[in-house]
Amino acid sequence: MRMKTIDLVVPCYNEEAVLPLFYEEVSEVAGKRPEFDFRFLFVNDGSRDGTLKTVLELAKRDERVKYISFSRNFGKEAAMLAGMKYSSGDYVCILDADLQHSPELILDMLDALESDPALDVAAAKRSDRDGENKFKSAFSRQFYKLINKMSSVDIPQSAQDFRVMRRKVVDAVVSLPEYHRFSKGIFSWVGFNTRWFDHENRQRAAGETKWSFGSLLSYAVDGIIGFSVMPLKISLALGTACSFVGLVYAAYIIVRTLVSGSDVAGYPSIICAILIIGGLVLLSLGIIGEYLARIYLEVKHRPVFLIDQTNIDPMGK
Ligand code: UDP
Ligand code: MG
Numbered sequence: 001m002r003m004k005t006i007d008l009v010v011p012c013y014n015e016e017a018v019l020p021l022f023y024e025e026v027s028e029v030a031g032k033r034p035e036f037d038f039r040f041l042f043v044n045d046g047s048r049d050g051t052l053k054t055v056l057e058l059a060k061r062d063e064r065v066k067y068i069s070f071s072r073n074f075g076k077e078a079a080m081l082a083g084m085k086y087s088s089g090d091y092v093c094i095l096d097a098d099l100q101h102s103p104e105l106i107l108d109m110l111d112a113l114e115s116d117p118a119l120d121v122a123a124a125k126r127s128d129r130d131g132e133n134k135f136k137s138a139f140s141r142q143f144y145k146l147i148n149k150m151s152s153v154d155i156p157q158s159a160q161d162f163r164v165m166r167r168k169v170v171d172a173v174v175s176l177p178e179y180h181r182f183s184k185g186i187f188s189w190v191g192f193n194t195r196w197f198d199h200e201n202r203q204r205a206a207g208e209t210k211w212s213f214g215s216l217l218s219y220a221v222d223g224i225i226g227f228s229v230m231p232l233k234i235s236l237a238l239g240t241a242c243s244f245v246g247l248v249y250a251a252y253i254i255v256r257t258l259v260s261g262s263d264v265a266g267y268p269s270i271i272c273a274i275l276i277i278g279g280l281v282l283l284s285l286g287i288i289g290e291y292l293a294r295i296y297l298e299v300k301h302r303p304v305f306l307i308d309q310t311n312i313d314p315m316g317k
Pocket of ligand 2: 100
């Protein structure tokens, strides 16, 4: 019987410090399951340090090491997509290069998938947020509450990108052509039978996190705009409510003028009304602008990533 193949997709951005450790530790874990054929698929996301050099050295030493190197930094979403597109394994596992995702869990996930044919995805969610900035984790909790309320996708709190998927799931994810990718939403949107594994995040083995608060915020906006039109509906509702209040107030003024004549008082209320309505108009325009900007980028049909070099033959896979 043919050995089942597993592609480990690893997005890497400035990870030279941790890659050798990662390779050692994951190789050791893979060695515990000789019945599977493991392959590494490193995606170098335009690193500015020696990541590519390290990957090339690993590839020279070990023929299980495949790589894709981007022409510049395209972001983790693009790196995951590239890895999945170029993968060919029966299973595909996505995990971070920094060893925060415990490689041991891959074996549990694989066992679950092997023993239950009805299961299609084994995914990790964080059981704790220890060791993370308090502000960052509060922000992230609110984000998941909001996106689950606002959109039809259902993303568990603390869902991670760390997962093992069957081929059919990977094909489904790759078939979504959108430019602005929010994988957690996409994984949920494509469906399939998923089991969640609790996972305690480990400390980053080396190097440092690539996420600033600004990039987290833009990731959150991408998620909400990409999977929900609720902000547009809210601005419509607010606009409607304001117009209604305005109309009622106008009727009141007309009646009052007819009854007791006109006066020129009311300057503060006019200023308030102008500020509130003006603010709402600008807010709504901004929200529409966000959607418009995304439509603009989508219709350009630009590729999500550009490859500079790789040792994978996309035809032969
Ligand atoms: N990453 C990437 N491109 C980027 C930023 C990050 O490929 O533009 C990779 C990074 O190398 C790591 C993973 O995404 O393997 C998660 O990044 P990081 O550890 O910085 O995020 P955190 O764990 O702090 O959320
Ligand atoms: Mg990390």
